[in-house]
Amino acid sequence: MAETNLTGVSGLYLGFGSRVVFNRFSLSVAPGEKVCLSGPSGVGKTTLLHLLMGFVLPDQGEVRVMGDRLDTSSIRRIRQSIAWLPQEVSIDAPTGRELLLYPFRFKANRQFFPSADKVRAQLGHLLLEEGVLDQSTDTLSGGQKQRIALASCLLLGKSLLLLDEPTSALDDASVEALAARIDALNGTTVISVSHDERWLRRMDRVIALPQAQA
Amino acid sequence: METTLDITWYNLALGYLLLVIPIAVFRHYSTGLIRETLWAALRMTVQLLLVGVYLEYLFRWNSGWVNLAWVLLMIGVAAGTTVKRSGLNMKRFLWPVSLALLVSLGIVNGWFLVVVLRLDFFFESRYFIPITGMLLGNCLKTNVMGLNTYFRGLQKEQLTYRWFLSNGASRSEAVVPFLRTALQDAFNPNIATMAVMGLIALPGMMTGQILGGSSPAVAIKYQIMLMITIFVSSMISVLLTILLANRFAFDGFDRFRLKDVIVGEKGRKRGKKSPSKLPAL
Numbered sequence: 001m002a003e004t005n006l007t008g009v010s011g012l013y014l015g016f017g018s019r020v021v022f023n024r025f026s027l028s029v030a031p032g033e034k035v036c037l038s039g040p041s042g043v044g045k046t047t048l049l050h051l052l053m054g055f056v057l058p059d060q061g062e063v064r065v066m067g068d069r070l071d072t073s074s075i076r077r078i079r080q081s082i083a084w085l086p087q088e089v090s091i092d093a094p095t096g097r098e099l100l101l102y103p104f105r106f107k108a109n110r111q112f113f114p115s116a117d118k119v120r121a122q123l124g125h126l127l128l129e130e131g132v133l134d135q136s137t138d139t140l141s142g143g144q145k146q147r148i149a150l151a152s153c154l155l156l157g158k159s160l161l162l163l164d165e166p167t168s169a170l171d172d173a174s175v176e177a178l179a180a181r182i183d184a185l186n187g188t189t190v191i192s193v194s195h196d197e198r199w200l201r202r203m204d205r206v207i208a209l210p211q212a213q214a
Numbered sequence: 215m216e217t218t219l220d221i222t223w224y225n226l227a228l229g230y231l232l233l234v235i236p237i238a239v240f241r242h243y244s245t246g247l248i249r250e251t252l253w254a255a256l257r258m259t260v261q262l263l264l265v266g267v268y269l270e271y272l273f274r275w276n277s278g279w280v281n282l283a284w285v286l287l288m289i290g291v292a293a294g295t296t297v298k299r300s301g302l303n304m305k306r307f308l309w310p311v312s313l314a315l316l317v318s319l320g321i322v323n324g325w326f327l328v329v330v331l332r333l334d335f336f337f338e339s340r341y342f343i344p345i346t347g348m349l350l351g352n353c354l355k356t357n358v359m360g361l362n363t364y365f366r367g368l369q370k371e372q373l374t375y376r377w378f379l380s381n382g383a384s385r386s387e388a389v390v391p392f393l394r395t396a397l398q399d400a401f402n403p404n405i406a407t408m409a410v411m412g413l414i415a416l417p418g419m420m421t422g423q424i425l426g427g428s429s430p431a432v433a434i435k436y437q438i439m440l441m442i443t444i445f446v447s448s449m450i451s452v453l454l455t456i457l458l459a460n461r462f463a464f465d466g467f468d469r470f471r472l473k474d475v476i477v478g479e480k481g482r483k484r485g486k487k488s489p490s491k492l493p494a495l
Contacts, residue, residue: 050376053376053379053380054467054469055376055380055467055469057467072466072467075466075467075468076384076468079379079380079382080382082380082381083380083381084376084377084380084381086373086376086377088373089373089374089377090371090373090374091374091377091391092391102381103381103382103383105387106378106381106382106383106384106387107384107387108382108383108384109381109382152381153381156381156382162380
């Protein structure tokens with residue numbers, strides 16, 4: 001990773017017990033690049049996202065996020081420049097609006113609190129009606145919840161988006177709309193994890209992770 | 215003032231016979247709790263008999279140093295029991311729980327004994343020892359509930375905690391929902407008890423005072439004060455324990471140090487299951 005603003009790992013070694021997930025693995029993603037990590041289940045795709053967020057630490061090797069070497073002094077700064085969509089998240093948000101605006105309660109995000117127009121526009125990009133905001137989260141479909149969480153990530157306007165299976169509950173039209181929205185994000189780096197062919201073909205690059213070794 | 219009727223040893227034994235009912239129920243449903251119940255009843259009897267003996271001496275000496283030493287010992291035991299029953303790491307949690315109990319009792323006891331009761335001697339055995347004991351007993355229950363909910367919540371909802379962190383929350387913001395749930399779980403029973411006090415429950419201290427010959431008006435005032443002091447001391451101790459524990463419950467990357475915090479189900483015995491009554495095949 002010669003360039004200072006790259007995101008990725010170099011010389012990564014990570015094992016869980018006798019299972020080696022990464023053995024001298026390196027990866028670098030350029031600023032603004034949209035990539036997708038692929039490979040069979042258990043290969044370490046989600047683990048790699050957790051490595052980039054400092055929730056899993058490598059046994060050996062270096063992790064860099066937008067040029068910043070990940071360590072205890074940089075971790076908070078790094079996390080504040082990320083928006084992450086996990087595969088599933090259960091937060092205590094009674095309505096669609098609270099789900100969408102949840103991250104904006106955090107002090108670091110208050111300055112980005114979106115206007116009603118911005119929210120409406122973002123929902124529209126993801127083919128969501130404004131009415132979902134007033135709906136109880138219990139009555140929202142999986143696809144609606146996923147798109148609201150995606151809208152929230154996009155409204156945060158962070159420079160790195162980490163998306164774990166962002167299309168798992170989306171129909172073809174919604175995948176297309178999301179991909180178009182991601183394409184339009186100039187300068188935002190997107191690292192996603194997906195098995196979905198509809199999503200893979202819209203990425204700048206698909207990175208197949210090496211098989212874990214026993 | 216009328217003296218309280220004494221209970222003879224024979225009549226006390228008759229009172230114990232009531233335990234036959236829960237034991238029969240436990241046996242019928244094979245709960246595995248009979249042995250624990252009998253052991254607990256035996257421990258309670260021995261402990262209270264001993265309390266009777268040492269309270270006689272503590273009241274007779276009425277020494278500030280002795281009373282303080284006694285309360286510190288009680289705090290140590292309460293802290294140890296809290297940590298054990300919450301299934302937390304004894305080595306790491308004993309001091310924060312002890313310190314939190316000490317601070318909360320210091321504040322609340324100080325206010326009650328000095329400001330409200332206006333005692334000339336703060337360590338007056340007749341007030342200092344029983345009131346501290348009642349506060350400690352209640353802090354223990356609330357602490358176990360609060361610590362359990364907080365740390366088990368972080369254990370079960372690690373993904374949610376991480377989601378908060380990776381979407382801009384600081385660590386102190388990310389733990390707020392877990393702290394909120396812990397306070398709700400720990401204090402809902404206290405609030406419910408306070409709300410129905412006198413309607414469907416006659417509290418122990420008030421009953422004891424009335425049986426001991428106090429007028430109901432005096433007993434009620436003490437009970438009101440006690441409910442408030444229990445609530446406040448429990449709140450301070452739970453909150454302070456969690457805030458102190460947060461200093462070591464997370465690493466430099468704000469990751470929850472599960473292995474250093476939770477030691478498993480030790481000390482959280484639910485009773486051994488009795489062997490099945492089904493005939494052997």
